[in-house]
Amino acid sequence: MLDSNTELLSVEExxxxxxxxxxxHGKFNARVAIYALRSLKQISSETGTPIAHLQPATIAKWVEADPSLQDAGDDHFRSFWTKLVLSAMKLLSxxxxxxxxxxxxxxxxxVIQWFEQAAKKEI
Known part of the structure; x- marks a missing residue:
């Protein structure tokens, strides 16, 4: 089970x-996308805003406050992670x-199936 306060992904994920x-590289991208998916769904639920209409500043604020990232590094890391989530949002779309x-x-x-299909197209 996922403890949303401490884990980026569950063991099952x-x-x-x-x-x-x-x-x-593909597995890393899939992991980031899965974290982003869960985060975006939670932000959407908390703000009442559809994911497609979430603003980068709203996402950045949420990532900065994410308990699973509090011990992960400094503000530069959280800024980097925010950029990853924003990039993953495009892939998720x-x-x-x-x-x-x-x-x-x-x-x-x-999400995993999409990454597998995308990898097959690259071959």
Whole structure:
């Protein structure tokens, strides 16, 4: 189970990514996207704003306050992590479009599947 106060990904999510047919780089990107998905869903829920309409400043404020990142580094790291979440948001939008839904509707399995499909196109 995920303790949202201390873990970026649950054990189950990590295992699902590890089982994916992805390179190490692809697995890293998938992990970031899964963290971003959960974070964006929570921000959306807390603010009542659809994910597609979330502003970068709102996301940055939430990332800065995320308990799972409090021991992860300084403000520069949290700024870097915010940029990763914003970049992942673009990929999640592509994954949602591919799945025929919205980012809010995406599951972890669909995110991983999208990364696997994208990796196959690169071959």
């Amino acid at each position: 990590c295992n699902a990514v590890d089982a994916a047919l992805l390179t190490s 592509e994954a949602a479009a591919n799945a025929g839904g919205t980012v809010e509707d995406l599951s972890v399995a669909q």
